[in-house]
Amino acid sequence: VRVKVLGSAAGGGFPQWNCACSNCTRIRQKKFRGRARTQTQLAISTGKDWFLLDASPDLRLQLESDRDLVPRRGSSKRSSPIMGVILTSADVDRVLGLLHLREFQPLTVYATESLHRILTEDNSLFRVLHRETNQVSWKSITLDKSFKIGELRCTPIPIKSSYPDYVSAARASELVASEALIGLEVEEASSGKKLAYFPSLPALSDDLRTRLSACDLVFLDGTFWQDDELIRLRGTGRSAREMGHIPISGEGGTLEWLGALGDIKRTYIHINNTNPILDEESDEHARVSAAGFALTHDGQEFEL
Ligand SMILES: [Zn+2]
Numbered sequence: 032v033r034v035k036v037l038g039s040a041a042g043g044g045f046p047q048w049n050c051a052c053s054n055c056t057r058i059r060q061k062k063f064r065g066r067a068r069t070q071t072q073l074a075i076s077t078g079k080d081w082f083l084l085d086a087s088p089d090l091r092l093q094l095e096s097d098r099d100l101v102p103r104r105g106s107s108k109r110s111s112p113i114m115g116v117i118l119t120s121a122d123v124d125r126v127l128g129l130l131h132l133r134e135f136q137p138l139t140v141y142a143t144e145s146l147h148r149i150l151t152e153d154n155s156l157f158r159v160l161h162r163e164t165n166q167v168s169w170k171s172i173t174l175d176k177s178f179k180i181g182e183l184r185c186t187p188i189p190i191k192s193s194y195p196d197y198v199s200a201a202r203a204s205e206l207v208a209s210e211a212l213i214g215l216e217v218e219e220a221s222s223g224k225k226l227a228y229f230p231s232l233p234a235l236s237d238d239l240r241t242r243l244s245a246c247d248l249v250f251l252d253g254t255f256w257q258d259d260e261l262i263r264l265r266g267t268g269r270s271a272r273e274m275g276h277i278p279i280s281g282e283g284g285t286l287e288w289l290g291a292l293g294d295i296k297r298t299y300i301h302i303n304n305t306n307p308i309l310d311e312e313s314d315e316h317a318r319v320s321a322a323g324f325a326l327t328h329d330g331q332e333f334e335l
Contacts, residue, residue: 032183032219033076034226034248035100036331037093040068041254041303042124044089052264052305064311066328069093070124071230071301073250074100074113077182077219083116084215084228086128094131096330115139115180117172119187120212120231121149122195132167133159141170141178143187143210149198174209182220187213188242192233192275212275216242224335226250230301233275235288244292247335250327251289253299256280256306256315264305279308279319290322300327 038044045068046055057063069089074081074097081100087093094100094113102110115138119125129150132138140160142150147169150157160167172178174189192212194203203211214229225246229239232252243249255261255271255278262268271278279286279299289297299319302308307315308326319326 032217032222032224032226032335034333034335035074035097036072036300036327036329036333037074037097037100038069038072038087038089039300039302039327039329039331040070041301042070042122043304044068044070045302045304045309047304050304054307054309055304057310065309068302068309068329072128073228073300075183075217075226076112079112080114080181081112082114082180082183083128085119085125085230086116086132087124088127090128091131093329109134109136111136113138115141117180117185117215118142118146119215119228120192120195121146121198122231123197126150129157129160129167133162135163135166137165138167139170140167141172141180141185143174143207143213144171145194145206145210147171148206149194149202153198153202172213174213179220184218184220186216186218188216188229188239190214190229190231190233192231214239216246219335222335226333226335231275232277232285233272235277235283235285240288240292243289244295246295248296248298248333249289250298250300251285251324252276253279253285253302253306253308253326255303256308260303260305279306280315286319286322286324289324296333297324298327299324302326 070087072087073084177186218225226248227246254276
């Protein structure tokens with residue numbers, strides 16, 4: 032399996048247009064040891080065809096900046112190595128990029144039935160994906176049931192969460208609650224190599240820990256360093272846990288939770304611009320590295 036990290040920041044990216052936190056200010060002033068990041072986006076492949084995990088608001092530039100993901104040279108007409116998209120949530124940061132893919136390209140979008148309904152019945156903007164027959168075809172995915180994309184076997188793992196704020200309470204009550212958010216396990220059939228993609232993790236469990244310990248590469252929710260990170264900054268607002276993100280540090284944080292796992296590659300993705308681990312000279316960055324975690328960055332590639 033080849034995996035490309037096309038974007039590694041949380042919603043808003045790093046720096047974020049309206050943010051004057053210490054990280055955002057210093058990176059704009061070029062007084063920061065660390066990288067700017069676009070919004071979280073992965074692409075996976077076992078050969079020439081590529082599949083996107085979610086569709087970020089930065090998708091157009093993310094595809095253009097990678098030579099494997101642009102149309103092949105010599106193709107006389109429209110073509111793309113992107114064959115499909117697997118959606119893990121209806122969050123704006125995960126679905127907005129679908130609108131970048133509207134240029135009459137045949138694509139398959141894999142999503143739970145509830146996500147499919149939100150995007151096709153509630154939001155007329157997404158009708159641009161259906162201007163032509165055979166443009167985008169939707170494939171329903173079932174929780175805990177594996178499906179194949181090329182040589183890869185994907186398993187959608189339900190995670191207890193809720194629908195984004197833009198989905199009304201009345202609408203949410205008509206949808207299946209457990210379909211709001213999934214994590215993904217992707218296994219290559221021939222080699223048995225496995226990766227896990229969990230950019231939003233609102234709760235930890237022993238089951239999940241056991242599952243992750245059997246993977247070769249784990250992409251884990253690295254949104255916030257501490258639970259009250261945004262409250263400290265703004266003086267008000269919601270905690271990381273209230274926003275559906277277990278923080279990295281502290282008791283019950285993901286650093287402690289996965290720190291003791293053996294020989295797997297552990298990486299943080301979906302890193303918020305306020306997170307001190309972005310600063311490569313910070314103590315927090317050093318603590319994450321010492322615990323055996325790496326930060327993902329845009330343009331990074333893994334091969335399993
Ligand atoms: Zn900021």
